[in-house]
Amino acid sequence: xxxxxxxxxxxxxxxxxxxxxxxxxxxxxxxxxxxxxxxxxxxxxxxxxxxxxxxxxxxxxxxxxxxxxxxxxxxxxxxxxxxxxxxxxxxxxxxxxxxxxxxxxxxxxxxxxxxxxxxxxxxxxxxxxxxxxxxxxxxxxxxxxxxxxxxxxxxxxxxxxxxxxxxxxxxxxxxxxxxxxxxxxxxxxxxxxxxxxxxxxxxxxxxxxxxxxxxxxxxxxxxxxxxxxxxxxxxxxxxxxxxxxxxxxxxxxxxxxxxxxxxxxxxxxxxxxxxxxxxxxxxxxx
Numbered sequence: 001x002x003x004x005x006x007x008x009x010x011x012x013x014x015x016x017x018x019x020x021x022x023x024x025x026x027x028x029x030x031x032x033x034x035x036x037x038x039x040x041x042x043x044x045x046x047x048x049x050x051x052x053x054x055x056x057x058x059x060x061x062x063x064x065x066x067x068x069x070x071x072x073x074x075x076x077x078x079x080x081x082x083x084x085x086x087x088x089x090x091x092x093x094x095x096x097x098x099x100x101x102x103x104x105x106x107x108x109x110x111x112x113x114x115x116x117x118x119x120x121x122x123x124x125x126x127x128x129x130x131x132x133x134x135x136x137x138x139x140x141x142x143x144x145x146x147x148x149x150x151x152x153x154x155x156x157x158x159x160x161x162x163x164x165x166x167x168x169x170x171x172x173x174x175x176x177x178x179x180x181x182x183x184x185x186x187x188x189x190x191x192x193x194x195x196x197x198x199x200x201x202x203x204x205x206x207x208x209x210x211x212x213x214x215x216x217x218x219x220x221x222x223x224x225x226x227x228x229x230x231x232x233x234x235x236x237x238x239x240x241x242x243x244x245x246x247x248x249x250x251x252x253x254x255x256x257x258x259x260x261x262x263x264x265x266x267x268x269x270x271x272x273x274x275x276x277x278x279x280x281x282x283x284x285x286x
Contacts (some may be wrong), residue, residue, distance in 0.1 A: 213237055
């Protein structure tokens with residue numbers, strides 16, 4: 001019975017739906033946790049993140065346990081494992097547990113380079129540990145059969161860097177309503193305005209990755225595990241591409257999760273720093 005039920009997940013469109021649903025659910029769960037803790041106490045964020053640390057250990061177990069096998073179940077384990085690792089790091093970031101040495105707002109009237117330096121000092125620990133995690137995963141994946149977990153984490157990392165740079169350099173549409181109190185100060189480092197040169201570059205790179213993965217799906221020659229693996233990756237890349245377009249299209253992607261979040265306490269709204277340099281940390285699904 002269970003084996004027959006699991007064969008449903010060998011269907012490509014089911015794999016695509018699974019990837020989208022798991023991304024949406026994890027993102028919503030993270031936002032629910034940080035906003036719920038916000039309503040309780042600002043000091044409860046870090047203890048909550050530590051209490052939920054078994055999530056990352058489960059992800060690590062799933063990832064490393066799937067490296068030597070290229071079966072349908074191991075590919076799903078690799079994909080889910082990488083998403084769980086990423087989800088915990090995202091929670092640690094939004095909770096202010098792993099951010100950077102500075103937690104101050106952007107000073108007014110400074111140059112672009114100084115602004116970049118201040119912004120980096122607020123998030124450098126988070127980005128460094130994500131990069132280190134990716135490098136560790138690369139090292140242990142050398143010679144492994146199943147690289148889909150590594151690809152998953154790599155796509156998430158690349159999309160995150162592209163998103164942050166676009167938010168810093170300028171995009172027309174930025175959502176701030178999901179920012180929890182520990183990282184509200186980041187709202188002063190990103191710019192609402194016309195898109196920069198980097199936006200078409202990042203869109204092109206993500207699109208190229210998507211085309212590459214779709215081509216791999218058709219090259220899989222009906223090998224079910226491989227087809228499903230590339231479908232999961234292509235679905236995740238498509239979500240990254242859509243999220244980037246949400247930065248320029250005035251559509252409220254926040255409605256995807258807003259209905260499930262606890263109501264915000266009064267007096268916790270985000271302040272705009274300047275009309276020219278208002279910013280936000282866009283919550284990109286994971």
